Amino acid sequence: MLSHQKLQLSFIRSYWQQTDTSWRYPSYRRPYNWLIHTLSGRGTVQMENNSIELLPNTLAVLPLNQLCHYRCQEPMKFGACAFTLELATGLDVFELYEPPLKPLNFLDIQPINNIIKAGNNDSEYFSAIASMYQLLSPIINESIPIGPINSDYDKIEKVLNHIEKNLSIDISIPQLAVIHGSSIAHFSRWFNRVMNISPKKYINQKRMELACKKLLLSGDNIETIAYQCGFEDALYFSKSFKKIIGLNPSSYRKTKIFDLPDKKNLS
Numbered sequence: 001m002l003s004h005q006k007l008q009l010s011f012i013r014s015y016w017q018q019t020d021t022s023w024r025y026p027s028y029r030r031p032y033n034w035l036i037h038t039l040s041g042r043g044t045v046q047m048e049n050n051s052i053e054l055l056p057n058t059l060a061v062l063p064l065n066q067l068c069h070y071r072c073q074e075p076m077k078f079g080a081c082a083f084t085l086e087l088a089t090g091l092d093v094f095e096l097y098e099p100p101l102k103p104l105n106f107l108d109i110q111p112i113n114n115i116i117k118a119g120n121n122d123s124e125y126f127s128a129i130a131s132m133y134q135l136l137s138p139i140i141n142e143s144i145p146i147g148p149i150n151s152d153y154d155k156i157e158k159v160l161n162h163i164e165k166n167l168s169i170d171i172s173i174p175q176l177a178v179i180h181g182s183s184i185a186h187f188s189r190w191f192n193r194v195m196n197i198s199p200k201k202y203i204n205q206k207r208m209e210l211a212c213k214k215l216l217l218s219g220d221n222i223e224t225i226a227y228q229c230g231f232e233d234a235l236y237f238s239k240s241f242k243k244i245i246g247l248n249p250s251s252y253r254k255t256k257i258f259d260l261p262d263k264k265n266l267s
Helices: 110-117 122-141 153-165 173-180 184-195 199-217 222-228 234-245 249-254
Strands: 008-019 033-046 051-054 058-062 069-086
Touching: 008 110, 008 122, 033 110, 033 122, 051 058, 058 122, 069 110, 069 122, 110 122, 153 173, 153 184, 153 199, 173 184, 173 199, 184 199, 199 222, 199 234, 199 249, 222 234, 222 249, 234 249
Parallel strands: none
Antiparallel strands: 008 069, 033 051, 033 058, 033 069
């Protein structure tokens, strides 16, 4: 399915890191994926329903929007890259595919090194893009499609595109039903079956994901972000954000000190 889609790869941050058994990150929902190439040592990342080991000479992808608890059993050295790989609909590839829970053997450190060292030089940038796809290729090969969305993607693409392009304004379910060409009741049942979530909850979820990105990656104030995400009332936005994400917007913005203290943006 991906071979027919236009993909947008964005690097958020990349770095080398050495850790000991005191390694801890707070658990919060990050609106980007992590690719980790472990060179030595051993660790574990506990996600909401699964865990993945970080072992020497292996690759692992931690998908976006999950609560992750990091632990180090033996001092580690690894290269890490935060990234998104999005379709035109705004869905990330790792919302469509579940990456393998077993880390994949990978000996060549040059690809992750190309990503980490890349700066504003055009040659380095293209080398980083090529290296990222080189690292993701075995991951995608071992990934499992999530639900019926992969088989029904062509049918739902127009609906998701409309939602993605209009998150800052009101989006009605009748409007989406017209785009789909069916009754409101039929559309709602169909969307829920394909996406495993109601249309209204999906729209709110995408607005919160957009808000997370803007809180971490932009300097816009919270009132502006609320408006950009389809909320006219900043207070209501803050209450909705805390209910879904677990932190209020101000507290969530402060979490970037853990992942993005010296953000290196290659996108």
